[in-house]
Amino acid sequence: MNSVSGKTNAPRTIAEAGVKRPRRQFYLETRIDEDLGVLPGEVRKVKHVMSSALTVVSPDTSLEEALSLMAAMNVPVIVVFEGTRFVGMMTDRDIAFHRSSPTASGGTAVKLLMRDQGPYCHVDDLLTDAHALMRLSEVDWLPVLDGQGRLAGVLSIYSSAV
DSSP states (O other): OOOSSOOSSOOOSHHHHTOOOOOOSOOOHHHHHHHHTOOTTOOOBGGGTOBOOOOEEOTTOBHHHHHHHHHHHTOSEEEEEETTEEEEEEEHHHHHHHHTSTTOOTTOBGGGTSBOSOOOEETTSBHHHHHHHHHHHTOSEEEEEOTTSOEEEEEETTSSOO
């Protein structure tokens, strides 16, 4: 495992974290909202606040290239793909942490510094549940997967005050 936080037992999904709210078997949306404690008009799903504009690199991209791309695009997080497969993420905080290490240089590959077994959520998850997972996992960014398990976007802990 190449996780920056070093936590091997950290939950990866909302269900594993145990923060998902129980739902009753009613099908009326207003009743579900009431059961979950969501106020009318409140942004409640991850898909409403996630960013779908992604900056993507391959695992073999150098740290210097990733830094220049992040600066040019003015983004604090990049998503790492190998072909069409999502393999990890790297934030500006991860880079700052590793830059202080004597082994990290500009030619270091992103795959050596990225977060790879991190938590994730789905587009239809409740925003409050996703934020609870982020707090438990101690991450500021969370990959968001669609119904088919493909990357749909990223969610920031700062995206919406919950």
